[in-house]
Amino acid sequence: MLKNRHPVDIAQILLSVMFLLLIITACLWIVRPFILGFTWAGTVVIATWPVLLYLQRLLWGRRSLAVLVMTLLLLILFIVPVALLVNSMVDNSGPLIKWATSGHMALPRLEWLNAVPLAGAKLYSSWNTLIDSGGSAIMAKVRPYIGTTTTWFIGQAAHIGRFVIHCALMLLFSVLLYWRGEQVAQGFRHFAFRLAARRGDAAVVLAAQAIRAVALGVVVTALVQGVLGGIGLAVTGIPYARLLTVVMIFSCLVQLGPLPVLIPAIIWLYWSGDTTWGTVLLVWSCVVGTLDNVIRPLLIRMGADLPLVLILTGVIGGMIAFGMIGLFIGPVVLAVSWRIYSVWVSEAPEPQSAAAAQTPKVSQENK
Structure with a gap:
């Protein structure tokens, strides 16, 4: 008995797939500002989940107390050190940025080479000869790259506020993930x-x-x-x-x-x-x-x-x-x-095992 086949509505399938793709794209676009913070939070929570369970056992089985302790630990061990390190980088990079953007860069003379025994004076003379002959040309070629690199680092400093926001989101999402x-x-x-x-x-x-x-x-x-x-x-x-x-x-x-x-x-x-x-x-x-x-x-x-x-x-x-x-x-x-x-x-047998299993059959067929 032949069964009647329903015709495939290709247009409906295509429109359904397009609608699903549109919904997924819209959802990703909406949550895009929170993806990085949630990803970091998930990573931190997965890595420290055994610590949370251990603290929960110590704190009379209270999840709320364990979450509170873990939040304080994240603040002390992660947020505060990262903030101090970023602040240190900003403070200490000031002289370097000033030197690189001043436009008065020159190759050093390396006077300390004279103190090197035996070959020091020769190295000093060769280095300064190189500077006198082509040092300005070398710096003229290198200076644009240094300026570009310095500009990039200055641009990255503008993202510190965004980094702080991501850290705050990470802490918030971590609390929620610890809780549920x-x-x-x-x-x-x-x-x-x-x-x-x-x-x-x-x-x-x-x-x-x-x-x-x-x-x-x-x-x-x-x-x-x-x-x-x-x-x-x-x-x-x-x-x-x-x-x-x-x-x-x-x-x-x-x-x-x-x-x-x-x-x-x-x-x-x-x-x-x-x-x-x-x-x-x-x-x-x-x-x-x-x-x-x-x-x-x-x-x-x-x-x-x-x-x-x-x-x-x-x-x-x-x-x-x-x-x-x-x-x-x-x-x-x-x-x-x-x-x-x-x-x-591993779902398939190894080649040697498969060959060994086939050998008796081949020998029987030859007989």
Whole structure:
């Protein structure tokens, strides 16, 4: 018996899809000012959720008290230090901006080269000969790039107010997510299950684990190394220690480590004749520079059982592609993609196993 097929209304399908796309675009456009703050809040809440549960158990099972304590901790450990660091960058970058925009830049004469044994006088003579012959031409070519770079940094300073707003939104969304975290997580898992059944649910859980692994392994390690390195700079009397601490934390986040900042500081101390503090900073730098080899793998394994190379590649590539928020987006995307790929490949037998299973059949057919 033949069943009557209803004609497909292509126009209705196309209009329905276009209407859904329009609604989604409008929603994204409306919430666009809040996306960055909510993303940061979600990252912070996912990374610190075990701490909230621990505080809740200590505070007689009261979620309100635990949320209050976590809010105060975010203010003390995140908002206030970030505000101080930004203020330090603005204050200490003033002389540099003034020098770069003055238009009186010239290559230094490097008189201290004369004090270098053996080859110092020759190096000084060669350097000043280069300056006298083509120094002005070199600076004429370099000056436009310095001016462009300085203008960019000045333009970035105008975004400090927007950054403060994002921090306030992050704090507000963090409080809401701490209060209703289970319901929000269940909503995301339900949506993912509706899209891809169990695989979708597993992808959401893996994304949370990857965020926690990055927060623990990369961010905490960078903060520990940067703060300890900054303490070493401050104790040994290095100028602009706070600004160099900010640079060191950023260098650790991009996986360069603290040594690009600490090594020039050590050289400066020895060159200025302060060999005692130079030796102290040298020993301290050896300790700080090797901490990531111990702390980072341990913390990443605590967050998620993922390859270390995958996490570090996601951190570097994510920051290049998306900025600071890419620090978490990159590893999450790579981790979820890797796990989906692994599950899909493992559903089929390995080539050796499949060949071994087919060998008896082939031998029987030959007989």
